[in-house]
Amino acid sequence: MPRLSAxxxxxxxxxxxxTDVSGAAEPRMLLSDFLRQVVGLTGTHVGCEHGVxxxxxxxIDGAPARSCLTLAVQADGCDIRTVEALAGPDGSLDPLQDxxxxxxxxxxxxxxxxxxxxxxxxxxxxxxxxxxxxxxxxSGHLCRCTGYASIVRAAVAAFExxxxxxxxx
Ligand code: FES
Ligand code: FES
Numbered sequence: 471m472p473r474l475s476a477x478x479x480x481x482x483x484x485x486x487x488x489t490d491v492s493g494a495a496e497p498r499m500l501l502s503d504f505l506r507q508v509v510g511l512t513g514t515h516v517g518c519e520h521g522v523x524x525x526x527x528x529x530i531d532g533a534p535a536r537s538c539l540t541l542a543v544q545a546d547g548c549d550i551r552t553v554e555a556l557a558g559p560d561g562s563l564d565p566l567q568d569x570x571x572x573x574x575x576x577x578x579x580x581x582x583x584x585x586x587x588x589x590x591x592x593x594x595x596x597x598x599x600x601x602x603x604x605x606x607x608x609s610g611h612l613c614r615c616t617g618y619a620s621i622v623r624a625a626v627a628a629f630e631x632x633x634x635x636x637x638x639x
Contacts, residue, residue: 482546486511487555495542502526504542505552513553513583517612524611527584528552532595534588534610553583556590566590566628575624577615585611589625597633601626 479494486509493508502516505528517525519538526538529551556564563571566586576582585608592599592607599607604625613621 480543480546482542484545484547485549487551493542497541497543499542500538501528501540501542501545501550502537504545505537505550508542511552511554515580515583517580522612523581524584524588525581527587527611529587529591532591534591551587551590553586556586564590565632566593566625569628569631570621570624573624573627574620575616576621581611581613581615585613585621585625589628593629593632597629599629604629 477494479496481492482495482504483490483492485491486505491509493504495504495508499508500519502514502519505514506512506516514528514537515525516538517523519526521536521539524536526536527534528537529535530540530545531549532551556567558564566589570576570582570586588607588610589604592604596603601622605622608618608621608625
């Protein structure tokens with residue numbers, strides 16, 4: 471359980487992309503704000519701030535979750551992954567990111583981190599996911615740029631490639 475400090479803030483500690491992080495959070499502070507403002511990782515985007523757009527999606531203990539609907543104190547002791555976990559240390563793109571690049575799955579990119587984290591979570595538990603399952607996964611995300619066709623194409627291609635049936639753009 472988080473510990474309450476004299477200043478009325480809670481000490482929060484969790485694993486973030488494989489590294490332990492700690493910080494102080496007011497009881498009402500959102501996980502999205504904690505990640506961006508306390509930890510300084512701004513890859514997690516904040517759009518609607520009420521659970522609708524999916525831009526703020528991260529993984530909590532392996533499952534996709536809206537970080538704008540999660541209090542920072544609720545993340546105490548959890549294993550959190552954000553979009554920063556995807557690329558390699560040398561900046562090389564992971565297969566999902568590379569497929570979005572190859573298939574033009576983004577324009578402004580505001581929605582992209584959340585989409586990638588949902589798809590990455592799906593790929594880990596359902597590498598054989600059908601296009602219908604992939605579309606269902608994407609249904610929790612709003613994109614104001616692409617019209618979604620290129621996102622679906624990029625996601626389906628990434629899953630196909632991951633199971634050995636490479637499809638080029
Ligand atoms: S910012 Fe969290 S769902 Fe939109
Ligand atoms: S690429 Fe701009 S909101 Fe999706």
